[in-house]
Amino acid sequence: MGRWEPDALGRLRAAALDLFVERGYEQTTVADIAERAGLTARTFFRYFPDKREVLFQGSERLQQAMVDALLTAPPKAAAMEAVAAAIESAGQYFGDIREFARRRRDVIAANAELRERELIKLAALSGALADALVQRGAAAVDARLAAEAGIVVFRMAFEQWIADQERRGYGTIANDLLRRLGDLAQRV
Amino acid sequence: MGRWEPDALGRLRAAALDLFVERGYEQTTVADIAERAGLTARTFFRYFPDKREVLFQGSERLQQAMVDALLTAPPKAAAMEAVAAAIESAGQYFGDIREFARRRRDVIAANAELRERELIKLAALSGALADALVQRGAAAVDARLAAEAGIVVFRMAFEQWIADQERRGYGTIANDLLRRLGDLAQRV
């Protein structure tokens, strides 16, 4: 056994989400989180650049999976078909995280700072997808449009998937939204 | 002449943008801004809830104009046509603000906190458009999809309009993007 308890990062994450649910994000100090995890505030900032990031760190793997799916889609596929493949590929990560995602969603929904952070993470994802579309040969403007539209569908599909009464799978929801967006955008 | 110099709000805004351009957002303290405007930091926080907001306050009128345009579009118009009317209506506000908008854009692009704030303002706008679409009788999901797609086009059109080499007008750019999005989204 080492000098310290293992998995400081995981303990900080768990302590943070628990405390945010219990007493709210703003009412929880970094010192509170660290204390519950058996650490100090100084150590918290070794793992996370700021307080919000404790709820968001770890999205890099998802982003990479979506970019990979986009790049490995058939070369002849239209931009939006490649984006659809990326959206679908995200489903692998959504196994049994529904309860976790619901608690996290409630915390984020209750705080403007956290909603801001969520939006910028999605914007980064959109940028990565757009870059990948350009790699596939898409024009810059089309790449950005398709990526942004894909992010809209991705975000709404995930939200709907974790909604309390929802029965359908993530992939089904995403496909439905993609088709509806196609129908809507066509009639300008 | 009154006891105080007039237009404290305008002076704070101008001082803030100037300082952000000169030395960067993070390197500028609220005390710096207030001093240049001939005021105190305490007064700054009477006008703006936080430091970032000095660059964003004032978008309510634009939002109201877009919502109004959406609601007064022909009742038989499709959701995306109403959204297109809203996007077009924003053009009234984009008279001779290009130089201001460029300086503001550069400041925001250089700072993650400011990009976050910009995104949440656009999310609020999207929510307002979606609510208005529901008022017009659209289904909730379609309303959100159309509003989010509209925000994508609105944001990209504005960015392109203030781009250095751009010659076309805002409305032309927005219409082009709307059509391109329609083409892309159709091929899923």
Added chain:
DNA sequence: GTCTATAGTGCGATAGAC
């Protein structure tokens, strides 16, 4: 208009593992 709590940073000390 002052006073205070908290976020976040820089630098260095410590205590083990190896």
Added chain:
DNA sequence: GTCTATCGCACTATAGAC
């Protein structure tokens, strides 16, 4: 000895409370 995770302390600026 070196390496590394953690802690301690001093400090600034934002933001809100009184």
